Amino acid sequence: MSVVTKYVLFGIDDNTLQAGARRVEEEFKRELKNAGLDDEIKVVETGSMGIIQKGVVILVEPDDIYYTEVTIDDVKEIVNEHLLKGRPVQRLKFDGKVDKSVVSFRESAQEIKKQNRVVLSNSGVIDPENIEEYIAVNGYEALAKAVTEKKPEDIVEEIKESGLRGRGGAGFPTGLKWSFTAPLDKKPKYLVCNADEGEPGTFKDRLIMEGDPHKLIEGMAIAAYAIGAEKGYIYIRGEYKLSIERTEKAIEDARKYGILGENIFGSGFDFDIEIKIGAGAYVCGEETALLNSLEGGRGNPRVKPPFPGQVGLWDQPTVVNNVETLANVPSIILNGHDWYREMGTEDSKGTKVYTILGHVNNPGLIEVEMGTTLRDIIYKYAGGVKGNFKCALVGGAAGAFIGKEMLDVKMDYDHLGKYKAVLGSGAILVMNQTACIVDMLKNTLAFFKHESCGKCTPCRIGNVHLYNMLDDITKAKGKEEYINNMLTLAESMQQSSLCALGQSAYLVIESATRYFEDEILEHIERKVCPQNVCEMK
Amino acid sequence: MEEAKVKIPDNEYYQKLEEYINEVKHMPGTLINVLHKAQGIFGYLPVEVQSFIADKLGVPYSKVYGVVTFYNFFSMEPRGKYVVNICMGTACYVKGADRVVEYFKQKLGIDEGETTEDGLFTLTSARCFGACGLAPVLMVNEDVYGHVDRDKVSEIIKKYKEKEKNE
Numbered sequence: 284m285s286v287v288t289k290y291v292l293f294g295i296d297d298n299t300l301q302a303g304a305r306r307v308e309e310e311f312k313r314e315l316k317n318a319g320l321d322d323e324i325k326v327v328e329t330g331s332m333g334i335i336q337k338g339v340v341i342l343v344e345p346d347d348i349y350y351t352e353v354t355i356d357d358v359k360e361i362v363n364e365h366l367l368k369g370r371p372v373q374r375l376k377f378d379g380k381v382d383k384s385v386v387s388f389r390e391s392a393q394e395i396k397k398q399n400r401v402v403l404s405n406s407g408v409i410d411p412e413n414i415e416e417y418i419a420v421n422g423y424e425a426l427a428k429a430v431t432e433k434k435p436e437d438i439v440e441e442i443k444e445s446g447l448r449g450r451g452g453a454g455f456p457t458g459l460k461w462s463f464t465a466p467l468d469k470k471p472k473y474l475v476c477n478a479d480e481g482e483p484g485t486f487k488d489r490l491i492m493e494g495d496p497h498k499l500i501e502g503m504a505i506a507a508y509a510i511g512a513e514k515g516y517i518y519i520r521g522e523y524k525l526s527i528e529r530t531e532k533a534i535e536d537a538r539k540y541g542i543l544g545e546n547i548f549g550s551g552f553d554f555d556i557e558i559k560i561g562a563g564a565y566v567c568g569e570e571t572a573l574l575n576s577l578e579g580g581r582g583n584p585r586v587k588p589p590f591p592g593q594v595g596l597w598d599q600p601t602v603v604n605n606v607e608t609l610a611n612v613p614s615i616i617l618n619g620h621d622w623y624r625e626m627g628t629e630d631s632k633g634t635k636v637y638t639i640l641g642h643v644n645n646p647g648l649i650e651v652e653m654g655t656t657l658r659d660i661i662y663k664y665a666g667g668v669k670g671n672f673k674c675a676l677v678g679g680a681a682g683a684f685i686g687k688e689m690l691d692v693k694m695d696y697d698h699l700g701k702y703k704a705v706l707g708s709g710a711i712l713v714m715n716q717t718a719c720i721v722d723m724l725k726n727t728l729a730f731f732k733h734e735s736c737g738k739c740t741p742c743r744i745g746n747v748h749l750y751n752m753l754d755d756i757t758k759a760k761g762k763e764e765y766i767n768n769m770l771t772l773a774e775s776m777q778q779s780s781l782c783a784l785g786q787s788a789y790l791v792i793e794s795a796t797r798y799f800e801d802e803i804l805e806h807i808e809r810k811v812c813p814q815n816v817c818e819m820k
Numbered sequence: 821m822e823e824a825k826v827k828i829p830d831n832e833y834y835q836k837l838e839e840y841i842n843e844v845k846h847m848p849g850t851l852i853n854v855l856h857k858a859q860g861i862f863g864y865l866p867v868e869v870q871s872f873i874a875d876k877l878g879v880p881y882s883k884v885y886g887v888v889t890f891y892n893f894f895s896m897e898p899r900g901k902y903v904v905n906i907c908m909g910t911a912c913y914v915k916g917a918d919r920v921v922e923y924f925k926q927k928l929g930i931d932e933g934e935t936t937e938d939g940l941f942t943l944t945s946a947r948c949f950g951a952c953g954l955a956p957v958l959m960v961n962e963d964v965y966g967h968v969d970r971d972k973v974s975e976i977i978k979k980y981k982e983k984e985k986n987e
């Protein structure tokens with residue numbers, strides 16, 4: 284048997300699939316066989332490598348060379364030159380032919396490696412469909428340690444100490460959440476993973492599930508042990524076909540290895556996971572709506588309290604956590620809370636995964652320490668702005684606009700909170716001078732209007748009014764009092780809506796009027812759209 | 821319980837659905853799974869299918885109807901063979917998703933929510949698919965298309981028309 288000397292890793296995600304990654308991969312295997320290298324060089328599919336909009340992306344290890352925009356026609360050259368003769372193909376390397384006047388891709392490539400990866404440590408490195416590769420990088424060690432050496436209370440305490448906060452948007456301390464459910468005697472209890480990911484501009488959970496599904500499963504098993512749940516659900520939105528496929532396979536493999544099921548690691552702890560597929564409604568991401576949907580009904584939010592921790596799925600105690608939150612858990616248990624607390628800021632520990640999009644040179648997915656400034660995220664990791672920075676919408680539709688003045692704000696729960704902004708789901712949408720703020724607001728309100736579940740009046744009616752006012756403004760029918768009216772209405776919706784969907788309009792409207800009042804007034808008073816985007820008739 | 825109001829029509833579609841219902845009936849919270857299955861079989865969820873499901877699962881019809889109308893995924897109208905779903909999420913919107921909708925309207929001669937006369941295409945828009953790196957994005961049934969511009973719209977339409985011819 285020959286020894287594997289090199290790996291050719293294919294980053295597989297929607298971007299690269301579309302660019303024909305699978306066809307290139309087939310060709311690669313064929314060429315390796317032709318060259319007699321197929322025993323020695325292994326082709327592996329992994330999740331996204333964080334390089335987006337660069338066609339098919341491959342990484343040759345251990346040479347540490349990334350190739351982008353690889354086509355079928357390039358395969359022979361890579362095999363002959365690089366893999367046979369050891370001469371990397373310069374023209375396809377990630378640092379080639381770059382406009383040096385912007386921020387060079389070379390730097391970005393290094394930045395990708397410099398990222399502090401906890402959640403994404405294996406993403407793009409191991410084959411997500413192979414449980415053995417996960418195990419080889421210390422996978423399931425944390426679970427084994429938890430169930431054989433520790434008591435559930437110790438785990439809850441460890442997570443509390445780590446300072447981990449929920450990554451689904453609200454930033455609620457995870458250990459504290461678990462501590463409400465753990466001591467309850469009522470059985471059964473449930474652990475639900477929220478993988479509905481509906482916030483516009485967010486796809487971090489998808490890439491976690493596609494790139495490293497076992498990490499999520501391990502995190503869930505540890506969480507279930509801590510709170511005393513024997514059954515877990517992952518609620519995945521229906522559009523995420525590849526996530527569903529890979530997570531399903533990971534669950535099956537984990538069962539085969541005795542990592543899910545009965546008497547896990549001989550500890551007497553039983554736990555299994557079922558996937559449920561969503562049917563397309565943003566509000567179902569709200570935890571109580573999600574529970575209603577899991578029960579097979581309409582996904583309307585419930586009145587809180589009681590909180591799901593006490594009265595959740597089928598009225599049983601239930602912990603709902605986001606995918607990214609749970610994916611943090613194994614590393615914390617393995618390395619201890621002190622290790623985790625070294626990353627981040629005073630009140631927000633660890634790392635955060637962001638999706639950065641819009642008018643930037645390298646849109647994509649990054650994981651950096653909590654507290655990294657918006658400026659660094661945009662200019663160091665995302666390759667800078669195409670054109671001039673106007674603003675960023677941070678946190679998706681439920682987020683807020685952040686203007687130039689705030690580029691140096693530290694991105695974490697509390698710093699952003701001070702400026703009437705939120706971290707939310709971690710979506711960062713960058714806009715340049717061509718974007719019109721009224722138009723963006725109108726798009727956001729159209730979203731809320733459409734997704735409001737209609738259960739409570741402020742949200743159902745309020746969002747329609749807000750939308751109509753904005754629509755008027757784009758059609759040169761805006762009135763002077765609209766700005767104030769929108770603010771007052773949105774504020775009262777924030778105070779009186781049942782769930783955070785109805786409460787969200789205030790932040791975007793308030794931030795937009797704070798930074799760009801002049802631009803909105805141009806539309807209303809002079810009846811012109813300075814960016815020439817709105818119809819104005 | 822009352823006698824079943826709906827007879828099993830002598831129809832393999834209904835039989836297929838009933839087999840599935842019998843399989844999953846005992847599990848809690850299966851209504852949505854059943855609706856997914858039914859829409860897969862029938863292509864949409866007309867009133868008759870909904871009442872069949874209500875009957876077989878032993879839940880009120882109003883509940884089935886309530887769930888069908890709540891979720892974007894379920895449709896009570898027949899839809900085209902290819903459902904063109906254009907993302908109107910913020911990331912796609914800044915990259916010109918509204919123009920993509922316009923191109924389709926022009927090319928297909930229908931409005932949003934409508935189906936072409938030959939029953940081939942239905943045009944709809946949706947919220948973020950989580951494929952924003954490719955903005956603007958659309959899906960045709962389960963296929964994702966990214967960086968869509970005017971030329972790509974023509975290509976996509978042509979592709980499915982040709983596929984249809986060859987079938």
Ligand SMILES: Cc1cc2nc3c(=O)[nH]c(=O)nc-3n(C[C@H](O)[C@H](O)[C@H](O)COP(=O)(O)O)c2cc1C
Pocket residue numbers: 448449450451452453454455457477478479480481482565566567568569570571603604605606608609782783784
């Ligand atoms: C309208 C709405 C949509 C939401 N969507 C999501 C979502 O897609 N994913 C998610 O994890 N949390 C979402 N949340 C937050 C959840 O209600 C809940 O706070 C979260 O799942 C808890 O997990 P965490 O503590 O790990 O963050 C949403 C909330 C609202 C109000």
Ligand code: SF4
Pocket residue numbers: 566583584734735736737738739740742743780781782783784785786
């Ligand atoms: S705030 Fe909106 S989405 Fe939330 S319960 Fe009320 S109507 Fe439904």
Ligand code: FES
Pocket residue numbers: 483484485907908909910911912913947948949950951952953955957
């Ligand atoms: S905004 Fe269009 S896919 Fe996310």
